[in-house]
Amino acid sequence: MLNLAMVMIVSKPNKNRNRNTAMKLKSPEMKSMFGGQPGGGFFDLSLLKPGDTSKADIVLLGIPSATPYTSVGSYCADAPDAIRAAFGWPGVLNHHDFDIDGYLIPEGIKAVDWGNLAYSETDFAENRASIKSHINQILKMSAIPLVMGGDDSIPIPVLEAYREHEPITILQLDAHIDWRDEVSGETMGLSSNMRRASEMGWVENIIQVGARGIGSARPQDRQDAIDWGVQFFPMREVARNGIHAIIEAIPENANLYIALDIDVMDPAVVPSVIGPAPGGFGYWQMLEILEAVATRAKIVGFNLAELMPSADVGGRGALVAARIVAMVLGLVARQKSE
Numbered sequence: 162m163l164n165l166a167m168v169m170i171v172s173k174p175n176k177n178r179n180r181n182t183a184m185k186l187k188s189p190e191m192k193s194m195f196g197g198q199p200g201g202g203f204f205d206l207s208l209l210k211p212g213d214t215s216k217a218d219i220v221l222l223g224i225p226s227a228t229p230y231t232s233v234g235s236y237c238a239d240a241p242d243a244i245r246a247a248f249g250w251p252g253v254l255n256h257h258d259f260d261i262d263g264y265l266i267p268e269g270i271k272a273v274d275w276g277n278l279a280y281s282e283t284d285f286a287e288n289r290a291s292i293k294s295h296i297n298q299i300l301k302m303s304a305i306p307l308v309m310g311g312d313d314s315i316p317i318p319v320l321e322a323y324r325e326h327e328p329i330t331i332l333q334l335d336a337h338i339d340w341r342d343e344v345s346g347e348t349m350g351l352s353s354n355m356r357r358a359s360e361m362g363w364v365e366n367i368i369q370v371g372a373r374g375i376g377s378a379r380p381q382d383r384q385d386a387i388d389w390g391v392q393f394f395p396m397r398e399v400a401r402n403g404i405h406a407i408i409e410a411i412p413e414n415a416n417l418y419i420a421l422d423i424d425v426m427d428p429a430v431v432p433s434v435i436g437p438a439p440g441g442f443g444y445w446q447m448l449e450i451l452e453a454v455a456t457r458a459k460i461v462g463f464n465l466a467e468l469m470p471s472a473d474v475g476g477r478g479a480l481v482a483a484r485i486v487a488m489v490l491g492l493v494a495r496q497k498s499e
């Protein structure tokens with residue numbers, strides 16, 4: 162009774178005050194303070210069209226959808242734009258980046274943003290063909306593609322594009338191993354990407370980091386991966402032993418493709434995913450991995466998948482995703498300038 166009375170006494174005036182301030186409160190953004198990003202691409206890079214033929218060292222590409230499961234549709238289609246909107250304003254690339262200790266993109270390196278690929282909600286084979294041909298165009302320009310997905314079906318057609326190029330090693334960062342052969346008859350969906358990759362003759366090694374919890378794999382899926390030669394670093398092991406063994410597992414000077422499902426991050430850091438799993442990476446741990454990887458191997462491609470803006474909390478997940486893409490951009494730019 163006493164508690165209830167206290168609640169009633171304090172809650173009534175507070176309620177009114179909250180309502181009044183809520184009406185007056187505005188929510189300004191940093192990028193508004195410094196000039197917004199009208200028409201700008203990721204981190205205010207030049208925003209071009211997919212397939213633009215101007216020479217670049219690094220091409221960012223938004224791929225909203227590839228082969229969505231029809232049960233859920235293209236639930237990550239808004240992610241590329243959410244990632245672009247999360248950070249950046251005119252001139253920010255002229256600032257000192259404290260996470261990489263210098264300009265994010267060293268002078269002399271040209272990175273561009275191709276915007277988003279068009280996609281169909283019904284013709285998934287057409288989506289895959291378009292993705293493959295655009296990535297192939299980037300590779301033929303001797304540029305490095307950095308892909309902003311989209312659900313995790315996107316790596317399948319992206320990896321297809323490496324067929325005519327040097328053999329690759331894949332570093333998958335994901336709470337889930339994605340070795341299902343099919344789901345409801347769909348073999349090209351988000352739960353099958355590493356199995357499909359394993360069937361590509363130009364994929365030499367697969368290293369999978371971050372698997373955790375339950376719901377990532379059936380025992381036979383995991384066994385098939387081990388029989389193929391996958392080196393697993395489940396999250397429990399990484400939490401206990403650190404990242405050194407992961408880096409050692411990557412062949413030196415390998416052509417490394419990084420397939421990152423943002424659910425590899427802890428849900429407290431990135432809440433905006435369809436399958437949150439407790440116990441994931443923090444921001445600094447992810448940076449340590451990416452930086453160490455960049456000293457070991459040549460990054461030939463990258464994708465970030467599975468950010469679901471509709472489940473985001475105050476844009477927090479999109480902001481972390483944007484910083485991860487930015488760090489990969491910075492690391493690849495440094496490799497290009499060497």
Ligand SMILES: [Mn+2]
Pocket residue numbers: 313335336337422424425436467
């Ligand atoms: Mn996943």
